[in-house]
Amino acid sequence: MIRRLLSVLHARNLEFLRDRGTLVFTLLLPVTLVIGMGFVFGGPERPLFKVGVLAGRLDGQAHPFLHERYVAFITLADDGAALRKVTHQQVDLLLDLRPPERYWVNTDSPKGYIVEKLLLAAEPAAVREPVTGAAVRYVDWLFPGILGMNMMFSCLFGVGYVVLRYRKSGFLKRLHATPLTAFEFLSAQVLSRLGLILLVTTILYAGIGTLIGFHNAGNLLLLALVGVVGALSMIALGLTIAARFSSEELVGGLLNVLTWPMMLLSGIWFSLEGSPRWVQWVAHAFPLTHVLDAARAVMLDGAGLPQIAPNLLYLAATALAFLAFGAWSFRWRIE
Amino acid sequence: MSTPILEVRELVKQYPATLAVAGVSFSVPEGVCFGLLGPNGAGKTTTIEIMEGILPPSAGAVCYRGEPLGNRFRQEAGILFQKTALQDFLTVRQCIALFRGLYTTGLEVDEVMRLCALEKLAGRDARKLSGGQQQRLLLAIALVNDPAVLFLDEPTTGLDPQARRNFWELVQSIKARRKTIILTTHYMEEAELLCDEIVIMDRGRIIAQGPPRRLLHEHFAEVLLELPRQEFPPAARTLPLNIIDASDRVEISTHDLEATLRTLLEAKVPLTNLRIRPANLEDLFLELTGTELRP
Numbered sequence: 001m002i003r004r005l006l007s008v009l010h011a012r013n014l015e016f017l018r019d020r021g022t023l024v025f026t027l028l029l030p031v032t033l034v035i036g037m038g039f040v041f042g043g044p045e046r047p048l049f050k051v052g053v054l055a056g057r058l059d060g061q062a063h064p065f066l067h068e069r070y071v072a073f074i075t076l077a078d079d080g081a082a083l084r085k086v087t088h089q090q091v092d093l094l095l096d097l098r099p100p101e102r103y104w105v106n107t108d109s110p111k112g113y114i115v116e117k118l119l120l121a122a123e124p125a126a127v128r129e130p131v132t133g134a135a136v137r138y139v140d141w142l143f144p145g146i147l148g149m150n151m152m153f154s155c156l157f158g159v160g161y162v163v164l165r166y167r168k169s170g171f172l173k174r175l176h177a178t179p180l181t182a183f184e185f186l187s188a189q190v191l192s193r194l195g196l197i198l199l200v201t202t203i204l205y206a207g208i209g210t211l212i213g214f215h216n217a218g219n220l221l222l223l224a225l226v227g228v229v230g231a232l233s234m235i236a237l238g239l240t241i242a243a244r245f246s247s248e249e250l251v252g253g254l255l256n257v258l259t260w261p262m263m264l265l266s267g268i269w270f271s272l273e274g275s276p277r278w279v280q281w282v283a284h285a286f287p288l289t290h291v292l293d294a295a296r297a298v299m300l301d302g303a304g305l306p307q308i309a310p311n312l313l314y315l316a317a318t319a320l321a322f323l324a325f326g327a328w329s330f331r332w333r334i335e
Numbered sequence: 336m337s338t339p340i341l342e343v344r345e346l347v348k349q350y351p352a353t354l355a356v357a358g359v360s361f362s363v364p365e366g367v368c369f370g371l372l373g374p375n376g377a378g379k380t381t382t383i384e385i386m387e388g389i390l391p392p393s394a395g396a397v398c399y400r401g402e403p404l405g406n407r408f409r410q411e412a413g414i415l416f417q418k419t420a421l422q423d424f425l426t427v428r429q430c431i432a433l434f435r436g437l438y439t440t441g442l443e444v445d446e447v448m449r450l451c452a453l454e455k456l457a458g459r460d461a462r463k464l465s466g467g468q469q470q471r472l473l474l475a476i477a478l479v480n481d482p483a484v485l486f487l488d489e490p491t492t493g494l495d496p497q498a499r500r501n502f503w504e505l506v507q508s509i510k511a512r513r514k515t516i517i518l519t520t521h522y523m524e525e526a527e528l529l530c531d532e533i534v535i536m537d538r539g540r541i542i543a544q545g546p547p548r549r550l551l552h553e554h555f556a557e558v559l560l561e562l563p564r565q566e567f568p569p570a571a572r573t574l575p576l577n578i579i580d581a582s583d584r585v586e587i588s589t590h591d592l593e594a595t596l597r598t599l600l601e602a603k604v605p606l607t608n609l610r611i612r613p614a615n616l617e618d619l620f621l622e623l624t625g626t627e628l629r630p
Contacts (some may be wrong), residue, residue, distance in 0.1 A: 007436025
């Protein structure tokens, strides 16, 4: 069994590595995106203070600070998420207008220092809650999203179209005439794609991380585990689409139906905090959402295994479910 | 009597709108080249694909060495499909090595390449082979497990005459190694040259079965005279002769060559392009079905 699996795995790896166009595209797209995003968002901050406000309603009469010029006030609903924003310096100060009026300021943030002076001049009774934490630039936050997006496309389209091409060309039918089983064939495809994705993602992580000066706050091995389990889940999802169908249009359409909502709702580009609850439910059905949540928790917050265990369990469970469904519905030949 | 290597029993394949195979039965003795002949749509590819274990039958069964097709069959069968694509970007040697890795026993890659005269093409991209070279590679892949039974489904369709003859020589060298070969073809010359036993199918049924020479002997004691259709006057059709219409010619089957020639001369039929030949498998098909082979 291992010998047969390794034969198919080796041949598939050779095929991928010799397909220069696909290989270059796989590497070039995320590099271009990250450099572009870094250029757009990584420059000097705009001269605007951002203050997060925890309150049902911004009452300018009761709180004169809310009239300050050059300060943007952003209403936040989730206390924990709001506090993380201060820690990461994504807002310069967090104000809780619910009595007793309190505010959180990051003592490592120069802008926080200035906004605090403005606040105390307007509302001297506010209670101070100091926090610390290095700034997280948008490009730092985006970085895991770009890696995850590249992984998603590679998993879904890479595996989906390859299996479809094999079926349409009759190569699968020829393999079916050998002792190779569907499970061995699918496992070889999964392992081949997993290895290539990890290789490409490692290169991107090291290359782009150096380029934008990214610092991982968490454990690198834990991050690799997120990558492995996440890639397995998405490769298996791609296999469920490619397991049965023979029409390129249908498979292409189904893959697009999967990738576009994930592109928009999995939190690649922006956080879903504050979005309607149903949107968040939908988003949390996607494997990519769990990959990004776990990766950002490790990379930005230094989270450990217990914090990301629910994400890992979800990804592992979906990987198994998708693989089982893919193997069950697999067809060697065009019906 | 020894157990046949393959036994087909009451095989039926029903598609929603077509009965492709309508209850065929035959046995294949070990070590023979067994031909499945017939025009396109006769059901021979469906039959061979069921025998290969690729297609499930609607009814009936195929047994390999007395047992239903299973792991042993997959390990011991070599298959060359009518159309097969290989993985992109692989060399000839890598394609063979990939399939060699799928079997527990078999021939060395170098030996298979030597058998199929592929040594000089070992490093070439498999996509850049000519039609004849591609078929030799597919044959090499079919031989990689040193199969006891080799299925060749229309292996020379689309090849030029020289490549076809080269391929026949390869098949004859495999026959010499006492392998059982199941061959489908609609080239009667190919079947006559290679097959020890044949089954002729039409519309999903077997219409003749046996060694080619015996079948010809059973159906033809005569010789055939061929004349170009345009040189055969319409008035001559009323002559007391056994006249068979073929696509571009008229054939006359006779026991008494001299008497037939005299009749034609008396009727002033031009004999400049007359050809006299013994009956072949194509004639047998015409005799049995009343239609010419549909290529």
